[in-house]
Amino acid sequence: MRAMLLDSVRAPLRLAERPLPAPGPDQVLIRVAACGVCRTDLHVADGELPDPKLPLVLGHEIVGMVAQIGERVEDFAPGERVGVPWLGWTCGVCRLCSTGRENLCVQARFTGYQIDGGYAEYTVADPRYIFRLPPEYGDAEATPLLCAGLIGYRSLVMADDARRLGLYGFGAAAHIIAQVARHQGREVYAFTRPGDEAGQRFALQLGAVWAGASDQTPPDELDAAILFAPVGSLVPQALRCVARGGTVVCAGIHMSDVPSFPYRLLWGERTVRSVANLTRRDGEEFLAFAPKVPVRTEIETFALEDANEALARLRRGQIRGAAVLLCGVNMPDRGSK
Ligand SMILES: [Zn+2]
Ligand SMILES: [Zn+2]
Numbered sequence: 001m002r003a004m005l006l007d008s009v010r011a012p013l014r015l016a017e018r019p020l021p022a023p024g025p026d027q028v029l030i031r032v033a034a035c036g037v038c039r040t041d042l043h044v045a046d047g048e049l050p051d052p053k054l055p056l057v058l059g060h061e062i063v064g065m066v067a068q069i070g071e072r073v074e075d076f077a078p079g080e081r082v083g084v085p086w087l088g089w090t091c092g093v094c095r096l097c098s099t100g101r102e103n104l105c106v107q108a109r110f111t112g113y114q115i116d117g118g119y120a121e122y123t124v125a126d127p128r129y130i131f132r133l134p135p136e137y138g139d140a141e142a143t144p145l146l147c148a149g150l151i152g153y154r155s156l157v158m159a160d161d162a163r164r165l166g167l168y169g170f171g172a173a174a175h176i177i178a179q180v181a182r183h184q185g186r187e188v189y190a191f192t193r194p195g196d197e198a199g200q201r202f203a204l205q206l207g208a209v210w211a212g213a214s215d216q217t218p219p220d221e222l223d224a225a226i227l228f229a230p231v232g233s234l235v236p237q238a239l240r241c242v243a244r245g246g247t248v249v250c251a252g253i254h255m256s257d258v259p260s261f262p263y264r265l266l267w268g269e270r271t272v273r274s275v276a277n278l279t280r281r282d283g284e285e286f287l288a289f290a291p292k293v294p295v296r297t298e299i300e301t302f303a304l305e306d307a308n309e310a311l312a313r314l315r316r317g318q319i320r321g322a323a324v325l326l327c328g329v330n331m332p333d334r335g336s337k
Contacts, residue, residue: 001017001018001019001020001021001120001121001122002015002016002017002018002120002121002304002305003015003016003018003057003116003119003120003121004016004057004058004119004120004304004305004307004308005018005055005056005057006044006045006052006054006055006056006057006058007054007055008054008055009044009045009046009047009052009054010045010046010047012308013045013058013119013307013308013311015304015305018120020122021116021122021123021124022124023068023069023070023073023124024070024124025070025071025072025073026070026072026073026126026127027070027073027124027125027126027127028066028067028068028069028070028073028076028082028124028125028127028130029066029067029068029069029122029123029124030062030064030065030066030067030082030084030122030123030124030125030130031064031065031067031121031122031328032062032063032064032118032120032121032122032123032327032328033063033064033065033139033140033326033327033328034062034063034064034139034140034142034143034301034324034325034326034327034328035059035061035062035063035117035118035119035143035324035325035327036059036061036062036143036144036146036147036148036172036322036323036324036325037059037061037302037307037310037311037314037319037322037323037324037325038060038061038086038147038148038172039171039172039228039230039252039314040060040086040112040113040147040252040253040254041058041059041060041112041311042311042314042315043230043252043253043254044056044058044112044113045058045311048254049113049253049254052113052114053113053114053115053116056112056113056116056117057112057116057117057118057119057120057123058112058117058118058119058307059111059112059117059118059119059120059325060084060085060086060088060110060111060112060113060117060118060146060147061083061085061118061143061144061145061146061147061148061324062083062084062111062117062118062123062125062143062146063081063082063083063084063133063139063140063142063143063146064081064082064084064118064122064123064139064327064328065078065079065080065081065082066078066079066080066081066082067122069127073127075127075128076127076130080132081132081133081139082125082127082130082131082132082133083130083131083132083133083142083143083145083146083287084111084117084118084123084125084129084130084146085111085129085130085131085146085147085150085278085283086110086111086112086113086146086147086150086151086277086278087102087103087108087110087111087129087277087278087279087280088108088109088110088111088114088115088125088126088129089108089109089115089126089129090102090105090107090108090109090129091105091106091107091108094106094107100279100281101279102279102280103154103276103277103278103279103282104276104277108277110277111125118325118327119304119307119325119327120304120327121304121327121328128280129280131146131283131284131287132287133145133287134287134288134290134291136291136294137290137291137297139328140299140301140324140326141296141297141299142297143297143299143322143324144172144176144297144299144321144322144324145176145286145287145290145295145297146283147173147278148171148172148173148175148176148322149173149176149177149286149290149295149297150278150282150283150286150287151173151251151275151277151278151282152173152174152176152177152180152226152228152251153176153177153180153282153285153286153289154275154278154282155173155177155226155228155249155251155275156177156180156181156226158247158249158273158275159223159224159225159226159247159249160224160247161223162186162222162223162224162246162247163185163186163187163223164186164187164189164220164221164222164223164224165181165186165187165188165189165222165223165224165225165226166189166190166191166218166222166224166225166226166238166241166242167181167188167189167190167191167203167208167225167226167228168191168214168225168226168227168228168229168231168234168237168238169191169192169214169227169228169229169230169231170190170191170192170196170199170200170202170203170211170228171228171229171314171317171319171321171322172319172321172322172323173228173251174190174203174226174228175202175203175206175297175298175321175322176290176295176297177226178190178203178206178207178208179206179207179293179295179296180289180290180293180295182206182207183293187209187220188203188206188207188208188209189208189209189210189211189212189218189220189222190203190204190208190210190211190212191211191212191213191214191216191234192211192212192213192214193213193214193229193317194213194214194215195213196213196317198320199211199317199320200212200213202298202320202321214229214231214234214237215237217240217241218241221241221242221243221246222238222241222242222243222246223242223243223245223246224242224246224247224248224249225238225241225242225246225247225248225249226248226249226251227248227249227250227251227252227255228251228252229252230252230254230255230256231255231256232255232256232257232258232259233256233258233259235248235250235255235258235261235272236258236259236261236265239261239265239266239270239272240265242270243268244268244269244270245268245269245270246270246271247270247271247272247273248270248271248272248273249273249274249275250272250273250274250275251274251275253276253277297321297322298320298321298322299321299322299323299324300313300319300320300321300322300323300324301323301324301325301326302323302324302325302326303325303326304325304326304327306325307325310323310325
């Protein structure tokens with residue numbers, strides 16, 4: 001099969017021929033149709049997350065078809081369409097796993113980081129951690145639901161009942177969560193990189209009541225803000241815009257250092273918190289909910305071998321919505337726009 005390989009951190013991905021992975025007795029082999037490109041992939045490729053498997057196949061927003069099942073697999077059959085998310089394995093017995101917080105399991109293993117992911121024509125996965133997907137979505141359109149949507153949704157839940165919601169970084173996650181937030185009757189305030197007028201227009205098209213640069217103060221005080229941009233200086237900036245009792249949720253897996261800031265920004269029972277990974281329950285809830293909104297994903301597609309270009313455009317903030325690699329072997333994109 002063809003795969004885009006990360007041989008070492010900070011190196012470009014390399015197109016390689018690899019043997020077809022063989023599923024173990026408890027695994028499934030998946031023929032990948034499409035794989036979303038997530039900001040986390042850049043953090044892995046840049047060496048900002050410790051000890052990735054190397055060489056590595058990136059990608060944790062995988063949509064494909066079960067091609068073969070291991071001898072002990074009962075829940076899935078060949079031909080079924082599935083989605084593979086970031087959470088690839090948990091211990092199942094620790095204090096966190098046994099209290100509904102498997103996203104925090106210290107031994108957890110993640111797709112496209114410690115387990116080979118979806119920048120390839122095939123991948124293997126543990127079927128206990130994969131999802132069936134709502135039929136309303138084509139393959140490519142469904143990919144961003146699997147991380148941007150899922151972890152964005154978990155972040156939105158952490159924002160509690162906030163009515164005026166700030167979203168910092170209007171990329172794949174924010175463009176989905178803005179739709180969910182509107183559906184829930186919230187007001188969305190979108191913050192982009194200064195000068196990104198296209199991003200601000202995109203946010204307004206998706207129903208934001210206000211869009212501006214991340215260093216601007218919106219006309220109204222926010223009840224909560226979610227930071228999707230991996231920029232630590234946005235933490236005090238967002239706190240300045242959040243009302244008493246409000247929350248700033250940091251949704252990314254990596255962020256540049258948070259600068260020191262005056263205590264008065266936190267005073268008034270404001271909260272700063274992070275959101276880590278996802279639970280399988282988050283996945284089931286969000287994938288059932290997304291078609292009811294209905295969330296529509298805006299995607300830009302790239303051929304598998306153009307993964308470096310997709311990553312470079314994502315880094316520069318030049319993707320409208322989500323970047324998606326089309327990985328299928330002679331497979332028409334069933335999720336064309
Ligand atoms: Zn555990
Ligand atoms: Zn992700």
